[in-house]
Amino acid sequence: MEKHFLQDLMEGEPEFTPEPWYNPVGDCIIYKMADEAVVADRVDELLTIYRSAVDQRPIGFKIKDVQAIIRRFGLQGLAVSSEADVQSVKSISVAVVLLAAYEEGRPSVSRRKAYASVMCPAEKTISAEDLQPV
Amino acid sequence: MAKDPTLWTVNPEDPEGSKVEATIPFWWASKLYKTSPVDFENLRAVKFVLENVDRIFRDIREFNKGGWCFTGRPERWCIRNESIEVPFPPEHVLAVYMNPRLWVFDFQAERASPDDPCSPVDWQNRYGALIWKSTSSKT
Numbered sequence: 492m493e494k495h496f497l498q499d500l501m502e503g504e505p506e507f508t509p510e511p512w513y514n515p516v517g518d519c520i521i522y523k524m525a526d527e528a529v530v531a532d533r534v535d536e537l538l539t540i541y542r543s544a545v546d547q548r549p550i551g552f553k554i555k556d557v558q559a560i561i562r563r564f565g566l567q568g569l570a571v572s573s574e575a576d577v578q579s580v581k582s583i584s585v586a587v588v589l590l591a592a593y594e595e596g597r598p599s600v601s602r603r604k605a606y607a608s609v610m611c612p613a614e615k616t617i618s619a620e621d622l623q624p625v
Numbered sequence: 626m627a628k629d630p631t632l633w634t635v636n637p638e639d640p641e642g643s644k645v646e647a648t649i650p651f652w653w654a655s656k657l658y659k660t661s662p663v664d665f666e667n668l669r670a671v672k673f674v675l676e677n678v679d680r681i682f683r684d685i686r687e688f689n690k691g692g693w694c695f696t697g698r699p700e701r702w703c704i705r706n707e708s709i710e711v712p713f714p715p716e717h718v719l720a721v722y723m724n725p726r727l728w729v730f731d732f733q734a735e736r737a738s739p740d741d742p743c744s745p746v747d748w749q750n751r752y753g754a755l756i757w758k759s760t761s762s763k764t
Contacts, residue, residue: 492708495665496672497654500627505662512660516650517722517730518686526663528704530717531733533747536686544704544714544734553731556686 511585511615515625518558520585523551524612534605537592552589552609558624560591566619583622586613627651629728634675637683637693637727640757647675647727663703670699670713671732674721677759679743684753691725694752696743702734720745 507526514521523529527550529541537560541551554560561569566580569587593606631646649668657665674697685692696718701710713719714734722731735745748755 492710495669497630497649497665497668500630500651501655501658501665503659505658505665506660507662508660510660512656514653514656514730516653516724516728519731523661523664526661526705528663528667528702529733530714531720531735533735533751539733541733544702 511613511617513557513617513621515623518556518624520554520557520588520617521551522553522585522612522615525550535596535602537595538589538606538609540605540609549608551612554585554588554592557588557622560588560595561622563595564591566622570619580619582616582618584613585615585617586610589613630654632672632675634695634727635678635681635757637681637695637756640681645727647723647729649729653730663705666703667732670702670719671721671729673697673699674719674732675729678757679718679759680741680755681757682744682748682752682754683756685722685751693723693725693727694745695721695723696745697721698743716742718743718745 509524511520511522523541528544530544532540532542534540537555539553540549543550566583569583570580589606596602629651630649633644634647636642636645654668674695677697678695680696682694685694699713699719702713703710716737717734718737720733720735721729723729738744738746738748
């Protein structure tokens with residue numbers, strides 16, 4: 492295979508890390524549980540489910556417009572209770588962000604099923620420090 | 626930190642005019658390298674799309690004004706491990722998303738629209754407007 496056009500800029504070996512992360516330019520939380528190409532299955536304005544390009548199984552999701560969700564609910568409203576105090580929020584629950592995103596849209600059976608399908612994998616946290624917009 | 630690499634692409638503000646540089650943020654490419662090597666590999670497909678654009682859409686988010694979606698159809702992409710390349714699936718497009726300053730921040734394969742094989746499904750409701758079609762792409 493031809494050399495990757497960005498290879499010379501990278502250091503170390505590539506690695507797969509199945510943890511959610513915040514993309515400040517895209518203002519979205521990304522979570523992939525398998526290192527496979529995905530086909531986007533757009534549920535609504537805020538949630539996209541990632542389906543494996545290999546066998547169509549769901550292997551992750553993207554939650555968009557995270558800053559709008561934070562503005563509406565506040566970091567305290569999205570915090571993991573054991574990791575927050577009155578002054579500071581150390582980390583937020585991705586599952587709570589997902590629930591907050593669900594509340595932004597009209598209730599429907601298809602949306603409820605889609606959000607429920609990624610709720611278990613979403614039982615992760617993300618550092619509040621990482622949630623800084625650009 | 627390394628300089629952010631750039632690629633020449635169609636200027637969405639003046640599609641028939643001179644090309645402009647789109648930026649692949651170094652931090653983002655590094656993040657893909659360290660979290661999802663397959664996605665890093667598929668930056669090759671992103672490069673292909675930016676150099677062979679089929680459609681350009683503007684206003685890509687409800688809560689954030691501006692931004693661009695460029696679509697195209699790479700011939701091949703990587704689906705598993707870094708070395709397993711296969712033909713890009715039929716009836717799909719690769720959508721590359723950029724902020725108003727033409728910084729790439731995301732890409733994804735999406736089902737193609739039934740009314741246009743070069744546009745993502747439901748493009749009429751998802752974006753502000755289709756602003757440019759390649760004359761060499763399928764219609």
